[in-house]
Amino acid sequence: MSQERYDIVIVGAGAAGCVVASYLAEHTDASIALIEAGDMDRDPFIHIPAGFANILVHDRHVWKYETIPQHGKKRAYRSGKVLGGGSSINAMCYVRGQIRDFAAWQDAVGDTGKWSYEDLLPVFMAQERNAEQLRRHGIAVIVDSPGVGENLHDHPMVPVRAYVKGDLGYQAAAQGLGTIKAGLRYLVTKDGPASGNGIETVTHWNPSDFAADPTIQCYHAPIILNEQLGPTGDRSGVTFELVVLQPKSRGWVRLADSDPTSMPLINPNFIGEEEDLRAAVESVRAIREVMAQESLASVIEEEMDPGPHIQSDAEIGEWVKRVVTTMWHPVGTCRMGRDERAVVDARLRVRGVDGLRVIDASIMPNITSGNTNAPTQALARHATAMLVEDLKRS
Secondary structure (H helix, E strand, O other): OOOOOOOEEEEOOOHHHHHHHHHHHHHOOOOEEEEOOOEOOOOHHHHOHHHHHHHHOOOOOEEEEEOOOEOOEOOEEEEEOEOOOHHHHOOOOOOOOOHHHHHHHHHHHHHHOOOOHHHHHHHHHHHOOHHHHHHHOOOOOOOOOOOOOEEEEOOEEEEEEEEEOOOOOOOHHHOHHHHHHHHHHHHHHOOOHHHOOOOOEEEEEOOOOOOOOOOEEEEEEOOOEOOOOOEOOOOOEEEEEEEEOOOOOOEEEEOOOOOOOOOOEEEOOOOOOHHHHHHHHHHHHHHHHHHHOHHHHOOEEEEEEOOOOOOOHHHHHHHHHHHOEEOOOOEOOOOEOOOOOOOEOOOOEEOOOOOOEOOOHHHOOOOOOOOOHHHHHHHHHHHHHHHHHHHHHO
C-alpha cells in the first residue's frame, strides 16, 4: 500500500470532484489526491453525443444500482463510474435551474452562508439515519449525523410514447448497421444522427399557467426510447419524457450490511406525495393536447403509452406509478442547512468532524428545476473557493 501523504484527499472524480481538484490545483500549493473507482474517460462512446445510451446499459462505466421496489417494481438507478462521473455519461443538458431553487438553498442556511442565485450566477458564468445503521452492522460511529442518507429526492420521469407514420425520426439510425453508419459518420464528419443526444427539444413549462414558474420539464426525442433512454423496437416513433421539476417526495439511502462493496438500499420514493402524482398526471394530459395539434396529429399513427384506453385521472395515475423512473438526478442526502439534522453547514463542513467536507449534489437542500450537472459543477467551484479562503486563514 502506498505511503504517500497528501494535504487534501478528494473521494470521487465526478462532476463535482473534478472541479474541486482543478480549482484547488489552480489556487493553492496543496498536494491533492483525486480518487476514482472507474477508468479514464477514453471510451469513444463517452465522446460521441449519442453514445450515452450505449454506456448506460453496460457495466464498464456505471454503478448499476437498483432501487427498492417502487410501486411494485425495482428501478435501475445508474451512476457514473469513470473519470468525470455523471458528466461523462449524461445527455449533455446544461440547465442552471430557476432563481427560486437557489432562494430555497439560501433559506436553508440563512445568514450563515451565501448560496443565492446572485452568489452562484458569477460561478455559472465563469464555467459556462446512520448511527443506528452503522452500529447494527458493527461499524464504529465517529459522529452521529442522523440526516446522512435522508432527504433523497430526484426528478421522477414518465414516458409518453407514440408511433408515427413513415420513417420519420432516428429509429433506423439506432438499429444494426444504421448505428455503425451513424457512429462512423460522426467520427469522420462530426455530423449526422450521432452528433446529438437524440433529444431534439427540451422545454420547461407549467401546464396550468405558462407565465408561472415551470413545474414540468419535457424532453422530445424522435425515437421510441426505453427506460434507460436507449432505442427500442423497430417502428418509428416519438418519446416525450415528462419530468416533475420540484418533487415533494423524499426518500433515503441506507446500508445493506457492513461490506463497503455491497450495493446500498436506495428508496427514492418516486411519486410518494399526492402533489407529485397530480403534477405527473397533469403533464400527461398537457402533452396529449400537444400531440392533438394538427402539426403532430397529422404524423402520429397511434399512442403507445399510456395508450388510448387510459383516460381518467385515476387510470393515468396508476399508469404513472407503474412506469415512473429516475431522470438520474439524485440529490440531497447530505443536505446543507442550519437545523440539527443538516449534515453540512453553509461552508459544506460536516458537522462534528474536523477537516471533512462534502462537495457534490448531495448537499442540495432542494433539487434545482432542471438537469443537475451544471448546478453541481457550480456549487463545487463556489464551495472550493470557500475552502481556499479557509486554507489561507489557517
